[in-house]
Amino acid sequence: MSPQNESKSGPPDLDKVASEMLHKYKMLSGGKFKTGVSVLILVLLSMTAYTSLYTVPSDSVAVVLRFGKFQEVLRPGLHLKVPLGIDRVNIVPTKRQLKQEFGFSTPGATDPDQNINPNNNIRSTRSSISPANDQVAETQMVTGDLNTALVEWVIQYRIADPKNYLFEVRDPAGTLRYVSESVMREVVGDRTVDEVITIGRQEIEVEALRKMQALASQYVMGISIDQVQLKNINPPVPVQASFNEVNQAQQEKEKLINEARREYNRIIPLAEGERDQRIREADGYRLKRINEAEGDALRFNALFAEYQQAPEVTRRRIYLETMQEVMPTIKDKIIIDNAALGVLPLLNLTPPSIQKIKGQQP
Known part of the structure; x- marks a missing residue:
């Protein structure tokens, strides 16, 4: 074909060229192309369906983000999401009571925010500082009479608003730890060391709880503090x-x-x-x-x-009535006629007990 005829016929059809290439590939592969494509499509669909399903535990809720923007909050159960990274799901334990410990640590704790760690340590980021030293440092407090006390305490809290918990504060658990330590130092600093160690424990717990909850609400942390409990309070060694x-x-x-x-x-x-x-x-x-x-x-x-x-x-x-009352009380009675003469009055001075003994002798 001459260049002139080629210019008249126009550019080649791309669909026709692709069809011819696909036909040649099928002829070369011996008819196995269709089966391979089907298997590949089936695998992709299975992976997509598997990554789209997720389960929310009974003590939690799911916060769904679509392209990084808040979408909705879902209750516990089985749910679907848009795959391929379009939807991201954050599981937030709203019905579980969480806690943070200050000055000590419970062995085997699974919550990383329960104890102090390098991520929430505001004193030092050096790896050479051990957690034990950090725990001692956070318990050292100055009382109102300029004495020192080592105060250990625990706060128990719940996540009341999962949306605010995730998006209003960058690190809500770490912020809560800083707030708790700041409030406890303020409350302890308003009292003498004797009050802190002996009679003022309940007042400190109540006042600290009230101030911590006020700051948590002010910072819109989405956290509800249930209890503040003082543990060991000791003077310096x-x-x-x-x-x-x-x-x-x-x-x-x-x-x-x-x-x-x-x-x-x-x-x-x-x-x-x-x-x-x-x-x-x-x-x-x-x-x-x-x-x-x-x-x-x-x-x-x-x-x-x-x-x-x-x-x-x-x-x-x-006279007769008087004698009637007196006479029964007299044991021995002697009646003497007024006309009787020659009667010798005798006063017996011997006690009755001696008379009884003499009467028994032969």
Whole structure:
């Protein structure tokens, strides 16, 4: 074909050229091309379906990002996402109670933010600084009376808003650690060392919880602090023995006070009961004497009225009534006639016991 005819026919058809090349490849491969493509497509579909499925645990929620932008929050269960890195899923444990420890570490802890580590250590980033030294450093605090105390504590918190937790603060767990240490130093610095070590623990926990939650809300961290609990509070090692003696003396003081109160509670009610009993007995005796005196006065008045009407009869009756009361009390009675003469009165001075012994002798 001449160049002139080629210019008239125009450029070659690309679809036709591709079809011819594909036909030649099929002829060379012996018909295996279709099977290989099918297998490749099936593998790609399987991988896409596998990467699209994910499960959210029962104590967590899923925060879905599409092209790096927040999309939605999904509840626990089985969900689908757009594959090939279009959707990214962050699992946030919203129903699990998390904690951070200060000054000590629990062996076997799985949460990296539970204890101090190089990622959340604000004092030093050198690898030569051991975590034990960092833990001691975060417990050293100055009290309001310019003394030093080693304070260990734990905070327990939950993730209340997963969106704010992930996007409002760059490192919410590390920020919470800094906030907790700052607040605890402020609260301890407002009290004396005796209050921190002995009687002020509960007040420190309550005030620290209130201030930590206020700062967490101010920074929009998406965190709800449930509890602040003080653990060991000790003085520095050089003065620890003296503080232990002071604590023992205070405990002995409290023991003696409690024993005195127990003795007070035992004796005072008995004394008060005895006092009330004697008062009631005195009132009863008073009423009895008054009634008896009034009765005697009425009886005497009645008797005197009768005496005025018949003096001799009344005198005789009084004599007989008196003798009736007296005579039964006399053991031996001797009746002598007024006309009897020559009777010698005898006063026996021998005790009855001696008379009884003499009477038994032969």
